[in-house]
Amino acid sequence: MSGVAWLAALLLLPLAAGTPLLTHPAFGWLSFASRVVLSGASGAVLLSFAMTACVLLGIPWSVPALTVAAALLAWGLRALMPPGAAEPIHHEPLGTAGLAAHTLAFLSVLAALAAARSGAASSADLLFFWGPKAQQFALARTFDEAFMRDAFHGYMHSYYPPLLTNLWAFASIAAGRFVWTSAVLTFPILLAALAVGLPGILRASLGRRGAAVTSALIVAAIGLIGMEADIGGNGDMPLLAFETLAMALLLSPAAARRPTVLLDGLLLAGAASTKVEALPFVLAAAVLFAVLRRDPGRRPAWKVITLLLAPTVLSLAAWFVFGATRGLFRGYSEHGTFLDLHPDHFPVVVEAIARALAGTAWGLPWLIPLACVAAAARQITRREGLPLGVAATVAGFLLFTYIHRAEDPSQWISWSAARVFSPVAMLVALAVMPERRRNPRAPGEGPPRHATAATP
DSSP, X not given: OHHHHHHHHHHHHHHHHHHHHHTSGGGTTSOHHHHHHHHHHHHHHXXXXXXXXXXXXXXXXXXXXXXHHHHHHHHHHHHTSOSOOOOOOOOOOOHHHHHHHHHHHHHHHHHHHHHHHHTTTBOHHIIIIIHHHHHHXXXXXXXXXXXXXXXXXXXXXXXXXXXXXHHXXXXXXXXXXOOHHHHHHHHHHHHHHHHHHHHHXXXXXXXXXXXXXXXXXXXXXXXXXXXXHTOBTSSHHHHHHHHHHHHHHHTSTTTTSHHHHHHHHHHHHHHHTTXXXXXXXXXHHHHHHHHHOSOTTTSOHHHHHHXXXXXXXXXXXXXXXXXXXXXXXXXXXXXXXXXXXXXXXXHHHHHHHXXXXXXXXXXXXXXXXXXXXXXXXXXXXXXXXXXXXXXXXXXXXXXXXXXXXXXXXXXXXXXHHHHHTHHHHHHHHHTOOSSOXXXXXXXXXXXXXXXXXGOO
């Protein structure tokens, strides 16, 4: 029963905390399922921030108090949103293609669930990194400074962003202990959340059938990578969930409206607070969206970037203030100075990455989305340019990171490349346009002559 209690606390309490935000009428263009998924995701970010803030204030963690604090933060964000409702979107019947796509997504989730339950998708990092930290923090009901400072625990990366260990510690306090098998099951559960929530976001720009097809492609790619790269129980699936939902919202016709910008900022903060490699994704997404958006005359790009990045800055600032004031860390580390590069490793790095991706289900999670984009054979528009630009940025950052190591990085790449390149597969899949709409308006907007009402 502790496993059920652990998962219930992890899923339902963040959902309750984030519900005040997503029940705002401005999100009426989203499906009910999408609003539920986004409520849970936004509530998780707010809950983690509340936990870090409590540590800075010297307040021990308490499940009821933290849940209330996160809900109050959600109400505060809701107060920043302008009044007004968005009209629900009505679409054509799903059709045979849409039904087939939903079936593929369902089977992908079932396969991930089977792999997770059997232990075939379990991550070694769960045992050596994520699990022990979350368990210790739950016992201490705060960040255990002595545990983090111990040189013997250096391999646990004390500087690493806190969101996942925060949430798992929260669930462990609620359940009375850390439940390892439940942590592994977060992989198929979050994959199912994407399968349920993505179509209701993408339908605004792709139509119902197109949204189903693109969502199924993403879910199948992530599920296959997850099973092959053993991500059950580590930070990669939560990272992918935040990044996928954030990018889907950025691609919607309502992306430039203030409510969507605030929600997107929360999701980007969730990604940046989950894993180190999310930072280039977040920065590239914010900057490219501001540059490529369709309404350049409504709000200066720097203001859009500021709105999108403000939650990330606040979340990471709280974390680094904790690290600096305790003398634990002052930034991300382990890969040398920024320009301590070894360019002679570049051919080895490229070959090792290609080998690692090819060894992950024959590279199909990346090759099939690439083939779909190539088959479209048309000029890349702003919509396709955003995910493809972010994908190029993420890939470039990973190449840059791999050539920092003085010794041969081939072994490191062999066990990490499939996981860290998984967002690239998702981003390329989002660039596929199975069904294009002409001149879409932001959901809930009136005729074009009143378009200024949608200004963020």
